[in-house]
Amino acid sequence: MRNLLMKVNYDGTTYDGFQTQPQGNTIQDRLEEAILHLTGEDLKIHASGRTDAGVHAYGQPFNFITSSQIPLERWCLALNARLPQDIVVTEAREVPLSFHSRRSAKRKTYRYTINANQFPDPFQRRWQLHHPGILDVSAMQQGLTHLLGTHDFTSFASRHSTKTSHVRTIYEAHMEVDTSMCRPNPRDQGVIHVFITGSGFLQHMVRIIMGTLINVGQGKCPADKVAHILAACDRGAAGPTAVANGLTLWSVEYEEADYKKAD
Amino acid sequence: MRNLLMKVNYDGTTYDGFQTQPQGNTIQDRLEEAILHLTGEDLKIHASGRTDAGVHAYGQPFNFITSSQIPLERWCLALNARLPQDIVVTEAREVPLSFHSRRSAKRKTYRYTINANQFPDPFQRRWQLHHPGILDVSAMQQGLTHLLGTHDFTSFASRHSTKTSHVRTIYEAHMEVDTSMCRPNPRDQGVIHVFITGSGFLQHMVRIIMGTLINVGQGKCPADKVAHILAACDRGAAGPTAVANGLTLWSVEYEEADYKKAD
Numbered sequence: 001m002r003n004l005l006m007k008v009n010y011d012g013t014t015y016d017g018f019q020t021q022p023q024g025n026t027i028q029d030r031l032e033e034a035i036l037h038l039t040g041e042d043l044k045i046h047a048s049g050r051t052d053a054g055v056h057a058y059g060q061p062f063n064f065i066t067s068s069q070i071p072l073e074r075w076c077l078a079l080n081a082r083l084p085q086d087i088v089v090t091e092a093r094e095v096p097l098s099f100h101s102r103r104s105a106k107r108k109t110y111r112y113t114i115n116a117n118q119f120p121d122p123f124q125r126r127w128q129l130h131h132p133g134i135l136d137v138s139a140m141q142q143g144l145t146h147l148l149g150t151h152d153f154t155s156f157a158s159r160h161s162t163k164t165s166h167v168r169t170i171y172e173a174h175m176e177v178d179t180s181m182c183r184p185n186p187r188d189q190g191v192i193h194v195f196i197t198g199s200g201f202l203q204h205m206v207r208i209i210m211g212t213l214i215n216v217g218q219g220k221c222p223a224d225k226v227a228h229i230l231a232a233c234d235r236g237a238a239g240p241t242a243v244a245n246g247l248t249l250w251s252v253e254y255e256e257a258d259y260k261k262a263d
Numbered sequence: 264m265r266n267l268l269m270k271v272n273y274d275g276t277t278y279d280g281f282q283t284q285p286q287g288n289t290i291q292d293r294l295e296e297a298i299l300h301l302t303g304e305d306l307k308i309h310a311s312g313r314t315d316a317g318v319h320a321y322g323q324p325f326n327f328i329t330s331s332q333i334p335l336e337r338w339c340l341a342l343n344a345r346l347p348q349d350i351v352v353t354e355a356r357e358v359p360l361s362f363h364s365r366r367s368a369k370r371k372t373y374r375y376t377i378n379a380n381q382f383p384d385p386f387q388r389r390w391q392l393h394h395p396g397i398l399d400v401s402a403m404q405q406g407l408t409h410l411l412g413t414h415d416f417t418s419f420a421s422r423h424s425t426k427t428s429h430v431r432t433i434y435e436a437h438m439e440v441d442t443s444m445c446r447p448n449p450r451d452q453g454v455i456h457v458f459i460t461g462s463g464f465l466q467h468m469v470r471i472i473m474g475t476l477i478n479v480g481q482g483k484c485p486a487d488k489v490a491h492i493l494a495a496c497d498r499g500a501a502g503p504t505a506v507a508n509g510l511t512l513w514s515v516e517y518e519e520a521d522y523k524k525a526d
Contacts, residue, residue, distance in 0.1 A: 011385040056386070076382065086385045090446065119339065122274040122349045123319070123390060183353065 001067055004075070005095040005259060007059040011086040013126045013245065018051045018060070027051075027087060031062065034082035039068040048101040048252040049108070052204070054244035056127050059090065061101045061252050095259045107171060107253040109197040110206045113246050114214070116189035117182060124191070129210075129246035134189055135217030137177060142223035143216040144173045144194070146230060147209065154233040156209050157202035158241075166233075169199040195250065204241050212239035264330055268358040268522060269338065270322040274349040276389045276508065281314045281323070290314075290350060294325065297345035302331040311364040311515040312371065315467070317507035319390050321374075322353065324364045324515050358522045370434060370516040372460040373469045375509050377477070379452035380445060387454070392473075392509035397452055398480030400440060405486035406479040407436045407457070409493060410472065417496040419472050420465035421504075429496075432462040458513065467504050475502035 008031065016024035020032075028045060036042050045064040051057060070078065075092040083089070115121055115128040116135050147156075150169040157166050173196045182188035194213070196206055212229060215221040221239070229237045271294065279287035283295075291308060299305050308327040314320060333341065338355040346352070378384055378391040379398050410419075413432040420429050436459045445451035457476070459469055475492060478484040484502070492500045 009382075009385050080382065085383070085388060088382050088385050090382050119272075119343065119351050119353050120348070122272050122351050125348060127386060 001065055001097070003063055003065050003095050003097045003099055004072075005061055005063045005091075005093050005099060005101065006075070006079075006089050007061055007091040009058050009088045009090055010056060010060070011126060012051060012054055012056040014086070016053045017055065018047050018049075018057075027057075028062075030083055030087055031079070031089075034079045035064070035066075037082045038078050039066060039070065041066060041068060046101045048105050049200075049249075051249055052207075052244045052247070055247045055249065056245075057249040059251055060249050061105075061254075063095065063099060063101045065097070093259075094261050096261055099254075099259050101252070104254050104258045105200070105252050106255055107197055107199065108201060109172075109195055109250040109252075110201065111248045111250040112194045112196075112206055112210045112242065113248070114192040114194075114210075116192050118185065118187040121181065121191075126245060127248060128191065129243050131214065132187070133218065134187075135192065135214065136219060137175060137189075137192060137217065139219075139223045140192075140194075140213045140217045141175050143213050143221075143226040144175070144196075144209075146224070146226040147196075148173060151230055152233050153202055153205060153230070155229050155235060155238045156205050156212070157235065158204040158208075159235050161203045163202060166202055168202065168205070170196060171199070172197040206247055207242045207244065208235075208238050208240075210242035210246070214242065215239040264328055264360070266326055266328050266358050266360045266362055267335075267338070268324055268326045268354075268356050268362060268364065269342075269352050270324055270354040272321050272351045272353055273319060273323070274389060275314060275317055275319045277349070279316045280318065281310050281312075281320075290320075291325075293346055293350055294342070294352075297342045298327070298329075300345045301341050302329060302333065304329060304331060309364045311368050312463075312512075314512055315470075315507045315510070318510045318512065319508075320512040322514055323512050324368075324517075326358065326362060326364045328360070356522070357524050359524055362517075362522050364515070367517050367521045368463070368515050369518055370460055370462065371464060372435075372458055372513040372515075373464065374511045374513040375457045375459075375469060375473045375505065376511070377455040377457075377473075377509060379455050381448065381450040384444065384454075389508060390511060391454065392506050394477065395450070396481065397450075398455065398477065399482060400438060400452075400455060400480065402482075402486045403455075403457075403476045403480045404438050406476050406484075406489040407438070407459075407472075409487070409489040410459075411436060414493055415496055416465055416468060416493070418492050418498060418501045419468050419475070420498065421467040421471075422498050424466045426465060429465055431465065431468070433459060434462070435460040469510055470505045470507065471498075471501050471503075473505035473509070477505065478502040 154166040179190035417429040442453035
């Protein structure tokens with residue numbers, strides 16, 4: 001028996017999120033079908049976490065226990081040949097049997113992307129929120145800093161969250177503005193990427209943070225009010241939930257000791 | 264009557280190229296329908312040139328003569344509201360009645376993109392040729408330089424070309440390698456963009472140049488042989504026609520005097 005840790009990239013546009021659900025077309029379903037087709041094993045994979053419908057991932061880890069003898073270096077190509085083109089497995093390694101993609105995860109990073117140019121980009125639109133109005137990026141950056149550290153993030157969690165604790169830690173957060181695709185036009189502000197790294201994220205947490213930051217960028221909410229919104233522990237205090245398609249699970253980090261297989 | 268020059272971006276994946284054709288689903292059809300819907304005018308637009316089925320464009324110019332009174336600054340939004348999401352009009356300006364997008368064009372630039380990483384990229388796959396094997400980029404660059412200048416490009420034209428002259432000028436050509444999405448893996452070579460600027464291009468010309476350069480990159484053909492292929496004036500001497508989806512019409516340039524409206 002081996003415990004295999006893999007990484008998968010997917011364009012989540014047409015999927016109902018990662019995790020299997022009734023009548024859902026999910027990434028997990030497609031991966032488990034590909035594994036069944038390849039090995040004959042009808043098994044369950046463990047992911048680093050759920051993603052919402054329409055959310056994307058670059059390098060989302062998942063693991064599973066297999067008795068297949070297929071050599072490690074053959075797995076990616078063999079699975080990709082059995083997956084739709086919008087799901088691509090890029091890495092496979094053997095890890096200790098105790099390793100679990102979600103329980104062993106130490107840090108997760110999400111990226112949220114806003115196209116702040118005047119017109120939508122037909123090439124990148126599937127993973128961008130289009131916001132044609134000018135945004136005050138430095139105010140948004142200032143708002144973001146209020147979220148750093150360990151807090152109760154109830155204001156930034158879905159009302160449907162079933163977690164007993166809403167305390168999470170945000171380790172890092174920063175913004176990048178890519179102006180390479182701007183026309184020489186003051187109404188093209190660039191593509192804004194927001195990266196947020198934390199211990200874990202509540203349901204809709206990044207999207208509600210983004211809805212709130214966009215309010216800040218539009219001048220509807222002063223940057224310093226983000227601290228008050230956080231302190232309120234009230235979902236009603238924060239901004240709207242930004243659309244799912246702008247969100248990409250960007251990386252998941254583990255302790256080397258947890259996934260390094262002792263040979 | 265006004266002559267309006269516009270620029271359009273499109274993801275050509277699902278279209279049969281730019282130009283109207285029987286039973287075709289083309290960019291021109293969608294643009295003319297949007298104009299008809301907006302103005303009631305059943306008119307023909309003039310493009311800077313054709314693009315093949317599956318080819319994309321960033322800023323492809325087209326123009327048309329209209330008697331509509333719609334102010335210039337309203338056209339883009341109004342047309343985009345009537346276009347599919349994968350076609351976006353980004354600029355509109357009035358030009359002299361003598362201006363014609365194709366006949367007035369002085370320089371055109373195409374970009375061809377090769378994903379030379381081990382695995383396909385689910386986000387960018389629609390506008391990339393995936394070539395997982397290692398390519399010798401400096402040999403490709405050397406091969407490309409043999410095409411600079413004015414030559415008979417019969418070797419790099421479709422056998423179905425109906426042009427009386429195959430003499431064209433390539434003004435500039437260069438390659439860029441983007442390694443930002445590479446994994447720490449020697450089998451990820453990056454995303455290779457090839458930019459070629461010329462006076463005009465024959466049918467399939469950029470795609471046949473690319474098929475030939477890929478042969479060079481694979482070591483199947485020495486870089487210096489590109490000069491002999493060019494001199495042969497024989498389509499059979501060159502490499503295969505690279506797939507359409509890697510190709511994007513990148514820019515079309517005009518003389519300022521030709522499109523600047525004398526007020």
